[in-house]
Amino acid sequence: MSQALSDAERRDWLRLARTENVGPVTFDQLLQRFGTAGKALAALPDLARRGGRGGLxxxxxxxxxxxxxxxxxxxxRLIAACEPAFPQALAALDPxxxxxxxxxxxxxxxxxxxxIVGARVASAAGQRFARGIAAELGQSGHVIVSGLARGIDAAAHEGGLPTGTVAVLGGGVDDIYPPQNAGLYARIAETGCVVSESEPGRAAVARDFPRRNRIISGLSRAVVVVEAEFRSGSLITARLAAEQGREVLAVPGSPLDPRAKGTNDLIRQGAALCEGAEDVLRALEGLRGFREADRTYGARPTSDPDDALREAVCALLSPTPVSRDELVRATGAPASAVFAALVELSLAGRADLQSGGMVAAT
Structure with a gap:
Protein backbone atom coordinates (compact mmCIF):
# COMPACT_ATOMS: atom_id res chain seq x y z
CA MET A 1 0.00 0.00 0.00
CA SER A 2 1.39 3.38 -0.99
CA GLN A 3 1.55 6.49 1.12
CA ALA A 4 2.78 9.99 0.44
CA LEU A 5 5.60 11.26 2.64
CA SER A 6 5.90 14.78 3.97
CA ASP A 7 9.21 16.58 3.45
CA ALA A 8 10.14 15.87 7.08
CA GLU A 9 9.30 12.19 6.73
CA ARG A 10 11.30 11.92 3.52
CA ARG A 11 14.30 13.45 5.30
CA ASP A 12 13.94 10.86 8.07
CA TRP A 13 13.80 8.06 5.49
CA LEU A 14 16.95 9.43 3.87
CA ARG A 15 18.79 9.76 7.21
CA LEU A 16 17.86 6.21 8.18
CA ALA A 17 18.86 4.78 4.78
CA ARG A 18 22.24 6.58 4.89
CA THR A 19 23.07 5.54 8.46
CA GLU A 20 25.98 3.18 8.98
CA ASN A 21 25.10 -0.55 8.76
CA VAL A 22 21.51 0.11 7.66
CA GLY A 23 20.93 -1.82 4.44
CA PRO A 24 17.58 -2.53 2.77
CA VAL A 25 16.75 -5.52 5.00
CA THR A 26 17.62 -3.72 8.24
CA PHE A 27 15.74 -0.63 7.03
CA ASP A 28 12.65 -2.71 6.31
CA GLN A 29 12.80 -4.47 9.69
CA LEU A 30 13.21 -1.15 11.53
CA LEU A 31 10.21 0.37 9.75
CA GLN A 32 8.10 -2.70 10.46
CA ARG A 33 9.06 -2.52 14.14
CA PHE A 34 8.91 1.19 14.87
CA GLY A 35 6.41 2.40 12.28
CA THR A 36 8.25 5.57 11.23
CA ALA A 37 11.80 6.37 10.24
CA GLY A 38 11.92 9.10 12.91
CA LYS A 39 11.16 6.64 15.69
CA ALA A 40 13.66 4.16 14.28
CA LEU A 41 16.38 6.83 14.20
CA ALA A 42 15.75 7.64 17.85
CA ALA A 43 16.08 3.97 18.79
CA LEU A 44 19.23 3.18 16.75
CA PRO A 45 21.94 4.09 19.30
CA ASP A 46 20.38 1.87 21.96
CA LEU A 47 19.81 -0.99 19.51
CA ALA A 48 23.47 -0.86 18.38
CA ARG A 49 24.67 -0.88 22.00
CA ARG A 50 22.56 -3.96 22.68
CA GLY A 51 24.12 -5.63 19.65
CA GLY A 52 27.59 -5.02 21.05
CA ARG A 53 28.67 -1.74 19.54
CA GLY A 54 28.68 1.81 20.83
CA GLY A 55 28.98 4.99 18.82
CA LEU A 56 26.91 4.05 15.78
CA ARG A 77 13.80 13.10 -8.00
CA LEU A 78 14.05 11.15 -4.73
CA ILE A 79 11.35 8.46 -4.45
CA ALA A 80 10.70 6.37 -1.33
CA ALA A 81 9.61 2.74 -1.55
CA CYS A 82 6.26 3.53 0.09
CA GLU A 83 5.30 6.29 -2.36
CA PRO A 84 2.91 5.95 -5.34
CA ALA A 85 5.62 6.97 -7.85
CA PHE A 86 7.93 4.14 -6.77
CA PRO A 87 8.15 1.50 -9.56
CA GLN A 88 5.68 -1.29 -8.86
CA ALA A 89 8.07 -4.03 -10.01
CA LEU A 90 10.78 -2.76 -7.68
CA ALA A 91 8.34 -2.38 -4.79
CA ALA A 92 7.51 -6.09 -5.14
CA LEU A 93 11.06 -7.09 -4.11
CA ASP A 94 11.58 -8.46 -0.62
CA PRO A 95 12.71 -6.00 0.50
CA ILE A 116 19.74 -6.69 -21.55
CA VAL A 117 23.17 -7.20 -20.00
CA GLY A 118 26.48 -8.76 -20.97
CA ALA A 119 30.21 -8.51 -21.32
CA ARG A 120 32.07 -5.22 -21.19
CA VAL A 121 34.69 -6.48 -23.62
CA ALA A 122 32.04 -7.62 -26.06
CA SER A 123 32.41 -8.89 -29.60
CA ALA A 124 31.15 -6.81 -32.51
CA ALA A 125 28.57 -9.51 -33.23
CA GLY A 126 27.38 -9.48 -29.63
CA GLN A 127 26.99 -5.71 -29.65
CA ARG A 128 25.08 -5.85 -32.93
CA PHE A 129 22.75 -8.50 -31.50
CA ALA A 130 22.13 -6.48 -28.30
CA ARG A 131 21.41 -3.32 -30.28
CA GLY A 132 19.04 -5.11 -32.64
CA ILE A 133 17.06 -7.05 -30.03
CA ALA A 134 16.73 -3.90 -27.91
CA ALA A 135 15.28 -2.01 -30.88
CA GLU A 136 12.82 -4.82 -31.63
CA LEU A 137 11.71 -5.16 -28.02
CA GLY A 138 11.32 -1.38 -27.82
CA GLN A 139 9.06 -1.40 -30.86
CA SER A 140 6.96 -4.10 -29.16
CA GLY A 141 6.33 -1.75 -26.22
CA HIS A 142 9.12 -2.68 -23.79
CA VAL A 143 11.52 -0.31 -22.05
CA ILE A 144 15.14 -1.49 -22.18
CA VAL A 145 17.01 -1.59 -18.86
CA SER A 146 20.78 -1.95 -18.51
CA GLY A 147 23.77 -0.69 -16.54
CA LEU A 148 25.51 1.84 -18.86
CA ALA A 149 28.71 -0.22 -18.91
CA ARG A 150 30.75 -0.46 -22.08
CA GLY A 151 30.06 -3.29 -24.51
CA ILE A 152 26.68 -5.04 -24.38
CA ASP A 153 25.08 -2.56 -21.95
CA ALA A 154 25.91 0.45 -24.12
CA ALA A 155 24.69 -1.31 -27.27
CA ALA A 156 21.40 -2.24 -25.57
CA HIS A 157 20.84 1.38 -24.49
CA GLU A 158 21.55 2.62 -28.01
CA GLY A 159 19.00 0.22 -29.44
CA GLY A 160 16.41 1.27 -26.88
CA LEU A 161 16.91 5.03 -27.07
CA PRO A 162 14.18 5.73 -29.66
CA THR A 163 11.50 3.93 -27.62
CA GLY A 164 12.73 4.31 -24.04
CA THR A 165 15.67 3.05 -22.00
CA VAL A 166 16.63 3.11 -18.32
CA ALA A 167 20.24 3.18 -17.09
CA VAL A 168 20.84 1.91 -13.55
CA LEU A 169 24.08 3.15 -12.02
CA GLY A 170 26.19 1.87 -9.15
CA GLY A 171 27.30 5.37 -8.18
CA GLY A 172 25.08 8.43 -8.03
CA VAL A 173 22.79 9.43 -10.89
CA ASP A 174 25.59 11.74 -12.09
CA ASP A 175 28.35 9.10 -11.96
CA ILE A 176 29.18 8.57 -15.63
CA TYR A 177 31.27 5.44 -15.94
CA PRO A 178 33.01 4.69 -18.17
CA PRO A 179 33.73 8.30 -19.20
CA GLN A 180 33.48 7.44 -22.90
CA ASN A 181 29.75 6.84 -22.38
CA ALA A 182 29.19 10.51 -21.47
CA GLY A 183 27.36 11.21 -24.73
CA LEU A 184 25.14 8.16 -24.30
CA TYR A 185 24.43 9.15 -20.70
CA ALA A 186 23.34 12.63 -21.81
CA ARG A 187 20.89 11.20 -24.35
CA ILE A 188 19.44 8.77 -21.79
CA ALA A 189 19.03 11.55 -19.21
CA GLU A 190 17.18 13.62 -21.82
CA THR A 191 14.88 11.01 -23.38
CA GLY A 192 15.05 8.06 -21.00
CA CYS A 193 15.70 7.69 -17.27
CA VAL A 194 18.76 7.29 -15.05
CA VAL A 195 18.29 5.50 -11.72
CA SER A 196 20.50 4.98 -8.68
CA GLU A 197 20.19 3.84 -5.10
CA SER A 198 23.29 5.88 -4.18
CA GLU A 199 23.55 9.55 -3.32
CA PRO A 200 24.38 12.06 -6.10
CA GLY A 201 28.10 12.69 -6.40
CA ARG A 202 29.07 9.21 -5.27
CA ALA A 203 31.57 7.36 -7.45
CA ALA A 204 30.80 3.65 -7.67
CA VAL A 205 33.00 1.12 -5.88
CA ALA A 206 32.97 -2.66 -6.24
CA ARG A 207 30.37 -3.32 -3.52
CA ASP A 208 27.85 -1.03 -5.27
CA PHE A 209 27.46 -3.18 -8.37
CA PRO A 210 25.56 -6.14 -6.84
CA ARG A 211 23.01 -3.61 -5.52
CA ARG A 212 22.85 -2.01 -8.96
CA ASN A 213 22.34 -5.42 -10.56
CA ARG A 214 19.49 -6.17 -8.15
CA ILE A 215 17.71 -3.02 -9.31
CA ILE A 216 18.32 -3.85 -13.00
CA SER A 217 16.63 -7.23 -12.60
CA GLY A 218 14.04 -5.86 -10.19
CA LEU A 219 12.78 -3.29 -12.69
CA SER A 220 12.45 -5.89 -15.45
CA ARG A 221 10.08 -8.68 -16.37
CA ALA A 222 12.91 -10.59 -18.04
CA VAL A 223 16.70 -10.48 -18.21
CA VAL A 224 18.56 -11.34 -21.42
CA VAL A 225 22.28 -12.15 -21.11
CA VAL A 226 24.06 -11.73 -24.44
CA GLU A 227 27.71 -12.50 -23.63
CA ALA A 228 29.26 -13.31 -20.26
CA GLU A 229 32.35 -15.04 -18.99
CA PHE A 230 32.19 -17.13 -15.84
CA ARG A 231 31.91 -15.10 -12.59
CA SER A 232 30.84 -11.97 -14.43
CA GLY A 233 28.45 -9.36 -13.08
CA SER A 234 25.95 -10.30 -15.76
CA LEU A 235 25.61 -13.76 -14.23
CA ILE A 236 24.93 -12.14 -10.85
CA THR A 237 22.12 -10.19 -12.51
CA ALA A 238 20.75 -13.42 -13.98
CA ARG A 239 20.86 -15.16 -10.59
CA LEU A 240 19.09 -12.24 -8.91
CA ALA A 241 16.46 -12.26 -11.66
CA ALA A 242 15.76 -15.95 -11.08
CA GLU A 243 15.46 -15.36 -7.31
CA GLN A 244 13.02 -12.52 -7.99
CA GLY A 245 10.81 -14.66 -10.23
CA ARG A 246 11.82 -12.94 -13.47
CA GLU A 247 12.38 -14.73 -16.77
CA VAL A 248 16.04 -15.43 -17.58
CA LEU A 249 17.20 -15.88 -21.18
CA ALA A 250 20.67 -16.38 -22.59
CA VAL A 251 22.13 -16.06 -26.07
CA PRO A 252 24.13 -19.18 -27.04
CA GLY A 253 27.61 -18.84 -28.43
CA SER A 254 30.62 -20.74 -29.68
CA PRO A 255 32.31 -22.98 -27.07
CA LEU A 256 35.59 -21.56 -28.37
CA ASP A 257 34.69 -18.04 -27.20
CA PRO A 258 35.22 -17.41 -23.45
CA ARG A 259 32.41 -14.83 -23.62
CA ALA A 260 29.96 -17.64 -24.41
CA LYS A 261 30.87 -19.83 -21.44
CA GLY A 262 28.61 -17.95 -19.03
CA THR A 263 25.62 -17.81 -21.35
CA ASN A 264 25.95 -21.43 -22.44
CA ASP A 265 26.11 -22.47 -18.78
CA LEU A 266 22.96 -20.47 -18.02
CA ILE A 267 21.14 -22.43 -20.74
CA ARG A 268 22.54 -25.65 -19.29
CA GLN A 269 21.07 -24.65 -15.92
CA GLY A 270 17.62 -23.99 -17.35
CA ALA A 271 17.63 -20.46 -18.75
CA ALA A 272 15.60 -20.04 -21.93
CA LEU A 273 17.56 -19.94 -25.16
CA CYS A 274 17.37 -16.56 -26.89
CA GLU A 275 17.99 -16.15 -30.60
CA GLY A 276 15.89 -13.02 -31.07
CA ALA A 277 13.11 -10.81 -29.75
CA GLU A 278 10.51 -13.48 -30.53
CA ASP A 279 12.02 -15.75 -27.87
CA VAL A 280 11.76 -13.00 -25.26
CA LEU A 281 8.17 -12.16 -26.15
CA ARG A 282 7.26 -15.86 -26.09
CA ALA A 283 8.79 -16.22 -22.61
CA LEU A 284 6.76 -13.25 -21.41
CA GLU A 285 3.46 -14.61 -22.72
CA GLY A 286 1.15 -15.42 -19.87
CA LEU A 287 3.55 -13.92 -17.34
CA ARG A 288 1.38 -12.22 -14.77
CA GLY A 289 2.09 -8.65 -13.82
CA PHE A 290 3.57 -7.68 -10.50
CA ARG A 291 0.99 -7.46 -7.80
CA GLU A 292 1.00 -4.34 -5.68
CA ALA A 293 3.40 -4.79 -2.79
CA ASP A 294 1.45 -5.46 0.38
CA ARG A 295 3.87 -3.58 2.58
CA THR A 296 2.55 -1.26 5.26
CA TYR A 297 4.82 0.46 7.73
CA GLY A 298 3.28 0.55 11.16
CA ALA A 299 4.66 -0.53 14.51
CA ARG A 300 4.13 -4.25 15.03
CA PRO A 301 4.29 -6.04 18.37
CA THR A 302 7.77 -7.39 19.01
CA SER A 303 9.61 -9.17 21.78
CA ASP A 304 12.83 -7.47 22.84
CA PRO A 305 15.66 -10.02 22.89
CA ASP A 306 17.70 -10.46 26.05
CA ASP A 307 21.50 -10.77 26.04
CA ALA A 308 21.40 -14.57 26.13
CA LEU A 309 19.17 -14.86 23.05
CA ARG A 310 21.17 -12.24 21.14
CA GLU A 311 24.43 -14.10 21.74
CA ALA A 312 22.80 -17.46 21.00
CA VAL A 313 21.64 -16.13 17.63
CA CYS A 314 25.09 -14.70 16.92
CA ALA A 315 26.74 -18.04 17.77
CA LEU A 316 24.52 -19.79 15.22
CA LEU A 317 25.71 -17.55 12.38
CA SER A 318 28.51 -18.47 9.98
CA PRO A 319 29.79 -17.11 6.66
CA THR A 320 27.32 -19.49 4.98
CA PRO A 321 23.91 -17.75 4.75
CA VAL A 322 21.03 -19.36 6.62
CA SER A 323 17.35 -18.45 6.67
CA ARG A 324 15.93 -16.45 9.54
CA ASP A 325 13.26 -19.12 9.96
CA GLU A 326 16.02 -21.69 10.56
CA LEU A 327 17.38 -19.49 13.35
CA VAL A 328 13.92 -19.31 14.91
CA ARG A 329 13.69 -23.11 14.87
CA ALA A 330 17.22 -23.51 16.27
CA THR A 331 16.66 -21.12 19.19
CA GLY A 332 13.04 -21.99 19.91
CA ALA A 333 12.46 -18.29 20.62
CA PRO A 334 9.61 -16.14 19.24
CA ALA A 335 10.25 -15.05 15.66
CA SER A 336 9.82 -11.38 16.56
CA ALA A 337 12.55 -11.65 19.21
CA VAL A 338 14.95 -13.42 16.84
CA PHE A 339 14.34 -10.86 14.10
CA ALA A 340 14.88 -8.02 16.58
CA ALA A 341 18.14 -9.61 17.73
CA LEU A 342 19.33 -9.87 14.11
CA VAL A 343 18.65 -6.17 13.54
CA GLU A 344 20.69 -5.28 16.63
CA LEU A 345 23.54 -7.56 15.52
CA SER A 346 23.40 -6.02 12.04
CA LEU A 347 23.63 -2.48 13.41
CA ALA A 348 26.63 -3.59 15.45
CA GLY A 349 28.28 -4.99 12.32
CA ARG A 350 28.07 -8.61 13.52
CA ALA A 351 25.43 -9.93 11.10
CA ASP A 352 24.77 -9.46 7.40
CA LEU A 353 21.04 -9.35 6.67
CA GLN A 354 20.49 -10.37 3.06
CA SER A 355 17.53 -10.36 0.72
CA GLY A 356 15.31 -13.43 0.59
CA GLY A 357 15.26 -13.80 4.37
CA MET A 358 18.88 -14.99 4.57
CA VAL A 359 21.49 -13.93 7.12
CA ALA A 360 25.21 -14.60 7.57
CA ALA A 361 28.02 -13.66 9.92
CA THR A 362 30.06 -10.65 8.85
Missing amino acids: KLAGEAQVDKELADGAALGA PPPLIWARGRVELLDQPSVA
Missing part, protein backbone atom coordinates in the same frame (compact mmCIF):
# COMPACT_ATOMS: atom_id res chain seq x y z
CA LYS A 57 27.32 6.84 13.24
CA LEU A 58 23.93 8.24 12.24
CA ALA A 59 23.57 10.26 9.05
CA GLY A 60 23.44 13.94 10.01
CA GLU A 61 21.14 16.75 8.94
CA ALA A 62 23.96 18.44 6.99
CA GLN A 63 24.60 15.24 5.04
CA VAL A 64 20.91 14.98 4.15
CA ASP A 65 20.74 18.66 3.19
CA LYS A 66 23.69 18.26 0.83
CA GLU A 67 22.26 15.14 -0.84
CA LEU A 68 18.87 16.75 -1.39
CA ALA A 69 20.50 19.90 -2.78
CA ASP A 70 22.78 17.91 -5.08
CA GLY A 71 19.83 15.92 -6.39
CA ALA A 72 17.75 19.05 -6.97
CA ALA A 73 20.64 20.67 -8.86
CA LEU A 74 20.63 17.70 -11.25
CA GLY A 75 16.88 17.85 -11.70
CA ALA A 76 16.65 14.37 -10.13
CA PRO A 96 12.83 -3.15 -2.04
CA PRO A 97 15.55 -0.51 -1.93
CA PRO A 98 14.27 2.09 0.55
CA LEU A 99 14.92 5.02 -1.80
CA ILE A 100 15.96 5.65 -5.38
CA TRP A 101 17.08 8.73 -7.25
CA ALA A 102 15.60 9.06 -10.74
CA ARG A 103 16.67 11.56 -13.40
CA GLY A 104 14.62 11.94 -16.56
CA ARG A 105 11.32 10.34 -17.52
CA VAL A 106 10.27 8.68 -14.28
CA GLU A 107 7.12 7.30 -15.93
CA LEU A 108 9.28 4.81 -17.86
CA LEU A 109 9.99 2.94 -14.62
CA ASP A 110 6.45 1.57 -14.46
CA GLN A 111 6.25 0.41 -18.07
CA PRO A 112 6.90 -3.23 -19.09
CA SER A 113 10.68 -3.60 -19.17
CA VAL A 114 13.31 -6.08 -20.30
CA ALA A 115 16.92 -5.97 -19.10
